[in-house]
Amino acid sequence: MSQLNRTLVQIQEREVMERIKYLLKSISFVILAAAMFNGSTKAATDLKFSLDWKFEGPSALFFTGLERGYYTASGLNVTIDSGKGSLDAIPKVASGTYPIGFADINSVVKFKDKNPDAKVIGVMMIYDAPPFAIIGRKSLGVTNPKDLEGRILGAPATDGAFAQWNSFVLANGINASKVTIENVGFPVREPMLAQGKVHAITGFSFSSYINLKAKGVPASDISLMLMTANGLDLYGNSIIVNTDYAAKNPDLVKGFLNATLMGIRDVVADPASTVKYVIKYNNVAREAVEHERLEMALRDNVLTAYVSRNGIGGIDYSRFERAIKQLGQSYKFTRRVRVHEVFTEKFLPTQANRMIN
Numbered sequence: 001m002s003q004l005n006r007t008l009v010q011i012q013e014r015e016v017m018e019r020i021k022y023l024l025k026s027i028s029f030v031i032l033a034a035a036m037f038n039g040s041t042k043a044a045t046d047l048k049f050s051l052d053w054k055f056e057g058p059s060a061l062f063f064t065g066l067e068r069g070y071y072t073a074s075g076l077n078v079t080i081d082s083g084k085g086s087l088d089a090i091p092k093v094a095s096g097t098y099p100i101g102f103a104d105i106n107s108v109v110k111f112k113d114k115n116p117d118a119k120v121i122g123v124m125m126i127y128d129a130p131p132f133a134i135i136g137r138k139s140l141g142v143t144n145p146k147d148l149e150g151r152i153l154g155a156p157a158t159d160g161a162f163a164q165w166n167s168f169v170l171a172n173g174i175n176a177s178k179v180t181i182e183n184v185g186f187p188v189r190e191p192m193l194a195q196g197k198v199h200a201i202t203g204f205s206f207s208s209y210i211n212l213k214a215k216g217v218p219a220s221d222i223s224l225m226l227m228t229a230n231g232l233d234l235y236g237n238s239i240i241v242n243t244d245y246a247a248k249n250p251d252l253v254k255g256f257l258n259a260t261l262m263g264i265r266d267v268v269a270d271p272a273s274t275v276k277y278v279i280k281y282n283n284v285a286r287e288a289v290e291h292e293r294l295e296m297a298l299r300d301n302v303l304t305a306y307v308s309r310n311g312i313g314g315i316d317y318s319r320f321e322r323a324i325k326q327l328g329q330s331y332k333f334t335r336r337v338r339v340h341e342v343f344t345e346k347f348l349p350t351q352a353n354r355m356i357n
Helices: 003-037 057-067 089-095 105-114 162-172 186-194 205-214 243-248 250-269 276-281 287-302 305-310 317-327
Strands: 045-050 076-081 100-104 120-125 132-137 152-154 180-182 200-204 222-226 237-242
Touching (some): 045 089, 057 076, 057 250, 076 250, 089 100, 089 105, 105 237, 120 243, 120 250, 132 186, 152 186, 162 317, 186 200, 186 205, 200 205, 205 222, 205 287, 237 243, 237 250, 243 250, 250 287, 276 287
Parallel strands (some): 045 076, 045 100, 152 200
Antiparallel strands (some): 100 237, 120 237, 132 200, 132 222
């Protein structure tokens, strides 16, 4: 056998072994779900799940579990509803209108600061890094954080990324007095940067970047400054639950998280096929655009170095404590909010079963 043939055989063998490993892990998750509910013949329990935003590429992380029957295997009849922003799901879940949702954990921290007895808590961290970013144009002189000095930053007043501005300033030694902040509306944020009316904007990375390209800005001209790559320890979006519901239905919550994990593994293995589920529920979305958005979210927010080492869903408590302190640089707390008030790992699968690769 020639060296070339031997190399090709070795490559094929490696690919087969990787596929077998993936299938074995997937089977183990199915067995876990089946064991939890013992192949139950009981009617599936209805469960409403609220997203933070409309159905876009990253929603495949949840629609995959729905479409491939993982939630059903866990004894759940899940309905996924869209949201209206990072704050939207929190009061819905706290009030019990939705037993479970998806929300920015930083917003949960602030909500719990003002409402200490609120019945809501994070149970599975999906975005180990938030999509908060400063997006500039190299042709307008903005490549790095310090380049913002002497320039105009377009930022909607209620933007989740702009809420971290003071922390970003401190982490990067920016002289904030030299940056002109212009309050812009969400619909005109990217158009204004595309037209050169502002030099940079705040926004979510996988939204603003794609919107700018759609406005004709070349990718090579876009400088994407992720806040977690520039000094911030913040976490991103987490699955949140109503604490009363979780106390009464711990197995259902565990089943939902396990089924979600199974779907996430499928998305990571094949984003191109699983993004099609998003298009099924949002037929005005463009598949190529949502595929790119999903790939960005996986790369920058989901599959971080921490997740590669420790699996998805959990947190580093020391980092979370630092994150809460950083939030205090941009937000005035009324009391000291502790990590255990806003997040728990007790409903998660074991760490070994949370590994993605």
